[in-house]
Amino acid sequence: MAVYRRTYTSYSGVLTPPRSRFLVLFRYSRKNLFRSKFQTGFFVLCFFYPLLSLIAIYLAHNLSFLERYSGSNQLLTIDNKFFFVFITVQGVLAFMLTAFTGPGLISPDLANGALPLYFCRPFSRAEYVVGKASVLAILLSEITWVPGVILFAVQASLAGSSWTWNHLWIVSSLVLSSFLWIAILSLLAMALSAWVKWRIVAGALLLAVLFFGGGFGQAINAVMRTQSGHFIDVVYLIGTVWTSLFRIDNDRGISSSAAWIALLIYCGICLALLVRKVRAYEVIK
């Protein structure tokens, strides 16, 4: 019988390009996310409304159906409001998906003290953050702007070139509003999970930041008789940006440019908090 003895040998094969290594984290983290049946189920559920919207677009162009049931073909209007409602519904679902999945991305690494093992390799902190953020970014893209653009393409193909040229700006609104929401959610979820390290608490904190921020902002506005309380309400800020991007007439307390700046500052703060925590060893001075 042969006795096999494993000995150490060095590796002399090819290496992957350093710039693509953050995708390793993306691959493993995404695989890990879909291990949970609940998360997989919820992710599938997020495609229910896009499917409903697709049916609505089809029906809006099916004259015989509309005439039979409503006597008018103006019952379903596919315009900027339709896509605004779409992105609002998907935005809420994106938030819920982030609350379930986001905190689980970084907190296990921090809780298990695994960061030194990542950073003792030719793999930087920035690549780590990009790798982890890309999981959420792609996951949320799949339920926000990607189906949104597909719906627009379907509508464009059914409505003709005139409608398409007149409403082409909706595509950029869909993409831009989704990007901003994804950036806010991803950075907030990762920053909270990096500081709290406990997955469930980080998820709860994400809910608290978004909902209690609103309540607190309203309280400030009522007591101080001002509109500046809205600046601590992330949901209000994103709503202001979205209404402006989709050209919806709605009287908001603050201007869209101020909301943009406030949201970008929030992103910066989250990034700074994240960078401060994501390091091999914490130096206590």
Add this chain to the structure above:
Amino acid sequence: MNMAIQLGAADGTSQQAAAVPGTPVIELKGLSVQFGRREILKNLVCSLRGRAIGLLGPNGAGKSTLINTLLGFYKPSSGSASVLGHDIRTETGKIRSLVGYMPENDALISKMSAVSFVQMMAELSGLPPAAALERAHEALFCVGLAEARYRELGTYSLGMKQLAKLAQAIAHGPKLLILDEPTNGLDPSARQRMIRMIRDIRDSQQLQIVLCSHLLRDVEDTCEEVLILNQGRIAHYSNLEEERKANKRFLELETYGANGDFTHAIEQLGCECATTANRLKMILAEGIEIRDIYRIAAEHDVRIRRLNFRRDTLEDIFLKAMEG
């Protein structure tokens, strides 16, 4: 038949950073590290070239800080250092691509299986997925976790976790393996297994090892060179391998009535002496016999109570360094 299985080396050109040939494994050039106002490492100057280098020192001596600084986790406050010829200030990426690191603390993601964890770590070091998977299996076989490689890391015992940490450190085929307290918390048999594994890896001649420990036996059993740190300073450097090879005759005397004259007379014969309490340790010079020592003792009215042929153990060296 005894067959060695090579960890799957793929064809193609390696893009891994190369160790600069003929350079020291670690070279410290006035390295100091400061956290806030507290200076942890103080002006370390040293050049280490051995196949297996031991970093010894009591708890809080600065061993782990030195390793973390070499890996680029901490920035030096002054001075510099190089690892395999690459500067730690400017070539951190190259150093990290050459190094395998086994940290002291528990660093494994408990929900992952050992094989996927080691594979992921190998991929992060730049191995393509197929090669990383192959090497992950082989590394786990190599450290003796073959049967448990599909189990979640959270279910491992402490000894198994240490082995899994070793597996992730060697999976990508590093040129330098840094082991921070590898036998921490292991029972005697697990410790023996770990030491044997480290010796096997060292003897494969394909990588160099830096072993950081406060356990003298671990270092003595595996290392050729020893750097002893105390309170952030180099307390002693010793080349154990050269001393073993030197074939010197070490003598330890327990005397009564010895004074400086007796020691001086022995030194006049060309012997190296060191005195501790009523003990005199010496290295006999060429052509000097024991009878010469007795003769000088008689001349100086010194009684020799005990005479042993005994070289300094690492424990002696360590204790002396701590006293110094």
